[in-house]
Amino acid sequence: xxxxxxxxxxxVLGSLGMSFTDIRQRDLRTPFxxxxxxxxxxxxxxQDETFxxxxxxxxxxxxxxxxxxxxxxLGAAVLLDRGVKRFQALFxxxxxxxxxxxxxxxxxxxRFVLSPDNGLLNTVLGWVGIDGPNxxxxxxxxxxxxxxxxxxxxxxxxMIIFLAGLQGIPDSVxxxxxxxxxxxxxxxxxLILPLLRPTILFTSVTTGIGYLQFFEEPxxxxxxxxxxxTLSVSMYTYNQFGFGNYGLATxxxxxxFVVIAVITFIQFRLLREK
Amino acid sequence: MRxxxxxxxxxxxxxIAVAAPFLWMVLGSFKTQGELLRVPPTWWPERPTSQNYxxxxxxxxxxxxxxxxxxxxxAVTAGNLIFCSMIGYALAKLRFKGRxxxxxxxxxxxxxxxxxxFVPLFVLVTNAGxxxxxxxxxxxxxxxPFGVFLMRQFFLGLPDDLIDAGRVDxxxxxxxxxxxxxxxxxxxxxxxxxxxxxGSWNNFLWPLVIAQTEDKYTLPVALALYSTGQNAQNYxxxxxxxxxxxxxxxxxxxxxxxxxTKGIAITGLK
Numbered sequence: 071x072x073x074x075x076x077x078x079x080x081x082v083l084g085s086l087g088m089s090f091t092d093i094r095q096r097d098l099r100t101p102f103x104x105x106x107x108x109x110x111x112x113x114x115x116x117q118d119e120t121f122x123x124x125x126x127x128x129x130x131x132x133x134x135x136x137x138x139x140x141x142x143x144l145g146a147a148v149l150l151d152r153g154v155k156r157f158q159a160l161f162x163x164x165x166x167x168x169x170x171x172x173x174x175x176x177x178x179x180x181r182f183v184l185s186p187d188n189g190l191l192n193t194v195l196g197w198v199g200i201d202g203p204n205x206x207x208x209x210x211x212x213x214x215x216x217x218x219x220x221x222x223x224x225x226x227x228x229m230i231i232f233l234a235g236l237q238g239i240p241d242s243v244x245x246x247x248x249x250x251x252x253x254x255x256x257x258x259x260x261l262i263l264p265l266l267r268p269t270i271l272f273t274s275v276t277t278g279i280g281y282l283q284f285f286e287e288p289x290x291x292x293x294x295x296x297x298x299x300t301l302s303v304s305m306y307t308y309n310q311f312g313f314g315n316y317g318l319a320t321x322x323x324x325x326x327f328v329v330i331a332v333i334t335f336i337q338f339r340l341l342r343e344k
Numbered sequence: 345m346r347x348x349x350x351x352x353x354x355x356x357x358x359x360i361a362v363a364a365p366f367l368w369m370v371l372g373s374f375k376t377q378g379e380l381l382r383v384p385p386t387w388w389p390e391r392p393t394s395q396n397y398x399x400x401x402x403x404x405x406x407x408x409x410x411x412x413x414x415x416x417x418x419a420v421t422a423g424n425l426i427f428c429s430m431i432g433y434a435l436a437k438l439r440f441k442g443r444x445x446x447x448x449x450x451x452x453x454x455x456x457x458x459x460x461x462f463v464p465l466f467v468l469v470t471n472a473g474x475x476x477x478x479x480x481x482x483x484x485x486x487x488x489p490f491g492v493f494l495m496r497q498f499f500l501g502l503p504d505d506l507i508d509a510g511r512v513d514x515x516x517x518x519x520x521x522x523x524x525x526x527x528x529x530x531x532x533x534x535x536x537x538x539x540x541x542x543g544s545w546n547n548f549l550w551p552l553v554i555a556q557t558e559d560k561y562t563l564p565v566a567l568a569l570y571s572t573g574q575n576a577q578n579y580x581x582x583x584x585x586x587x588x589x590x591x592x593x594x595x596x597x598x599x600x601x602x603x604x605t606k607g608i609a610i611t612g613l614k
Binding site: 146149150153154161163164165166167168170171172173174175176177178179180181182183187188189190193196222279282283285286289290293304307308311316319320323324326327330331334 | 348352362368380382384458466546553564567568571589593598604
């Protein structure tokens with residue numbers, strides 16, 4: 071418990087304190103030379119053009135990435151629950167594989183998948199006559215590429231939760247729909263989907279929290295470029311830390327945290343209303 | 345019946361989409377640099393070579409990183425099994441002042457992103473003289489809020505009667521925990537163990553800042569720095585490096601996958 075307090079709860083308070091100071095790397099040895107600067111760091115962060123750009127990029131990543139991931143996950147879950155009765159376990163494990171692998175390794179592999187001339191993706195696109203762009207070097211395509219990769223890697227995680235949700239719905243619900251003459255799509259849309267609402271809410275929030283912090287993908291694949299088009303808040307925070315601006319970095323992390331906390335809070339409210 | 349074949353077809357296409365980058369990585373790691381640069385790319389290596397791996401393990405010092413990753417992951421896993429089960433047990437079964445408050449703290453930290461804690465944690469660890477050391481890599485992860493939560497949920501499901509029976513028999517509190525309750529949580533411990541190991545193996549941000557010299561790099565750190573450094577164009581080396589990072593956890597996951605998916609279904613968290 072002490073360990074836990076020292077290495078988790080302690081730093082949380084520590085970072086809150088630090089975010090109100092001008093602490094820099096050189097202050098590590100002389101902790102008493104640090105001055106309180108009030109909310110200066112927060113003001114500085116929010117006025118920083120690059121930080122705003124990073125915030126926009128992060129929002130872009132979340133707003134497109136979360137629905138894409140969840141649609142893939144739900145599709146896969148329905149496929150496994152209703153479609154492929156035989157070999158179900160094989161499919162489940164297969165789809166889940168990328169989730170347990172290192173994002174760094176995945177990002178390295180995807181750099182080759184997305185490379186312009188001899189990449190896997192552009193080769194496959196070439197078969198159907200599409201001339202793919204240089205994905206990661208394009209201001210327009212770099213972010214969508216990262217989003218696609220994230221969805222590819224993470225959908226298995228939400229899929230497992232959807233599967234549990236689907237299996238919790240009694241067969242009688244669908245049978246009733248069948249008797250009323252509802253088609254497969256109608257049964258899914260009007261019976262299954264509403265019952266899955268809490269599960270969808272839960273997975274969208276957990277996926278969203280994860281995506282708000284995306285870091286490894288741009289770190290390995292694009293370094294935030296081209297022209298900061300894939301710079302995320304986490305990555306910019308890390309860069310500020312690298313420059314030695316500890317106070318500013320923690321205030322940025324706290325801004326991110328507040329956003330996450332607000333979203334989590336909204337989720338709890340929505341769930342309670344049920 | 346007629347409908348099922350195309351459903352399976354979709355499923356299989358999905359599997360191919362998931363597996364293709366992995367297969368490509370493995371096949372690519374056996375190609376020469378010249379072949380990797382060829383347009384259009386080849387699928388099977390024309391003249392398979394183990395040169396990339398040899399280079400990885402001689403010049404690039406990957407055995408060292410492999411050892412570091414394994415060491416850190418094993419230590420972190422052991423710590424989590426011990427501490428999370430103890431804290432989880434205390435929060436689930438023991439009555440003491442401030443128990444609920446402690447649980448709220450655990451749940452709150454579960455939601456706090458790593459970015460928030462990492463600067464002060466870095467200052468703390470550096471001031472303690474642990475930067476660039478194994479304790480610096482390991483200590484912050486010995487207990488995880490996720491593990492505490494998982495173990496607490498599991499202990500809650502065990503009947504109190506067992507504890508009472510132990511007390512009647514005159515077993516001490518520690519004995520009740522270690523000899524009666526803990527063995528019953530084996531499935532949860534297996535889940536926690538495998539998830540912690542995978543998490544530690546794949547952990548990136550913390551080792552990136554705390555491992556400052558090559559001899560303390562973990563595999564993901566080494567791979568990331570290689571891929572963005574001067575070796576960025578050495579595709580064969582990078583593919584082989586990715587194989588070394590990914591394949592051990594894939595094998596491990598396949599061996600223990602039931603525990604992994606069960607843990608996620610129980611808690612809904614990664």
